[in-house]
């Protein structure tokens with residue numbers, strides 16, 4: 432057994448990032464400046480998209496996208512229930528109504544549930560690429576095209592993921608990314624919004640900084656001018672150069688980070704393949720999974736073998752875990768506000784009762800990976816006597 436506790440997640444910050452932040456501090460550009468511009472263009476080139484707008488979180492990117500679509504009171508936005516609260520909270524912040532829908536066995540938003548949820552008030556769909564695997568984008572985009580809806584992708588988990596050979600960030604109208612500390616690359620806090628639409632990109636930039644016609648970079652350099660106009664009541668969502676200093680170097684390492692994540696996922700898959708009572712994540716055809724999460728499904732068999740006891744046993748073996756996510760329709764705010772029929776989300780409810788996310792991040796050593804494998808196998812072995820077990824794989 433390990434001597435020290437293995438945290439569920441840790442960021443991987445290198446010396447280059449630290450030097451670049453120090454350089455920003457020395458330069459005086461501590462807010463939005465040249466490094467944000469560079470990070471935006473590097474990110475756009477990486478994704479293969481025309482425009483990338485850096486902001487202070489994925490939450491901000493999502494809200495900005497809804498603001499640019501003029502979504503507000505009277506409008507509805509479709510969101511999967513199996514997501515982090517930010518995906519739906521931003522809809523509430525805009526004064527619109529989030530409409531939660533169920534997911535499929537692949538953990539991703541269920542296209543049939545989207546169809547059923549569309550009303551004359553629906554304006555947009557916000558699919559989430561759960562865990563770093565793209566959702567069924569073709570189906571979502573086809574529904575949106577047919578019903579005249581916008582698609583804003585929540586790609587908080589999916590930087591570098593691919594759908595049909597193209598990186599996530601080019602398919603829908605807008606795509607929001609997260610650089611939160613636990614994500615596949617980090618700027619501490621931070622986010623990015625991508626689009627191929629130049630007019631939309633211009634509006635997003637204006638809206639991201641008070642609705643002003645020029646940003647600080649343009650105003651305070653020798654090419655800038657003191658004059659600006661407030662075109663609309665925008666937000667204070669801009670990213671700082673201190674964050675971009677981290678992002679520039681994290682982006683350079685992203686493909687190596689992803690390779691390591693995929694390597695650890697492959698080791699877990701091989702090590703757990705014979706374990707009864709667990710369903711393992713798999714990569715679906717046509718998708719490139721970046722394994723932001725590795726959610727095991729624990730098939731309950733009696734009070735000694737269920738998700739909660741599994742988490743507890745791993746904790747006792749000094750392995751940290753997490754649960755992604757408590758479905759939003761189970762959260763007091765959404766449950767009370769929307770008065771959902773508790774039977775409306777059978778798949779999300781079932782998945783929620785089974786999931787546990789294992790540690791999986793590039794900073795893990797080979798020994799850490801082996802410790803997780805050993806701990807999971809030991810917990811599984813201690814319950815092998817339990818009846819009604821089956822071993823399968825699922826797409827997540």
Ligand SMILES: Cc1ncc(COP(=O)(O)O)c(C=O)c1O
Pocket residue numbers: 488489490491514515517518559585587588608609610611621622
């Ligand atoms: C699916 C999803 N969407 C949005 C967010 C919000 O990201 P941020 O913390 O960058 O605002 C998260 C964060 O965990 C997330 O998991």
